[in-house]
């Protein structure tokens with residue numbers, strides 16, 4: 001093989017390698033802006049202190065990883081617009097968020113619902129239930 005052909009082939013192989021590496025690090029879909037903002041609302045209100053996502057967080061409220069499979073967007077928006085008094089002693093009102101923050105939270109929940117979690121979270125244990 002001539003030196004010139006060798007150099008052209010090397011350059012092409014390197015180009016192909018660089019392209020494939022670049023392609024493999026791209027995510028299949030990026031996080032929508034509204035979902036990113038929803039995550040910031042989630043952080044700002046410290047929702048994690050009472051709710052878990054992917055199993056991490058507090059156990060006062062339920063896990064939110066797949067909440068959109070259980071509640072429609074309309075139900076969630078309605079919940080945020082009219083937060084209930086919370087169990088167990090029904091004295092504290094559930095944190096209230098603005099309509100815009102509620103929309104972003106719903107986008108965030110829709111986004112995390114699509115992340116494959118291999119069946120996580122497992123079925124929650126009812127309080128008072130023994131193992």
Ligand code: HEC
Nearest residue numbers: 045046047049050060061071079084085086087094095105
């Ligand atoms: C002080 C603890 C606490 C904090 C902080 C908190 N939650 Fe809750 N959340 C609860 C409890 C308890 C319930 C169950 C309400 C009831 O008694 O029905 C609940 C219920 C919910 C529900 C309804 C679940 C369903 O099955 O319908 C959603 C959605 C929710 N919370 C989202 C949030 C978001 C988003 C935040 C942050 C903005 C947040 N929560 C902050 C304790 C909390």
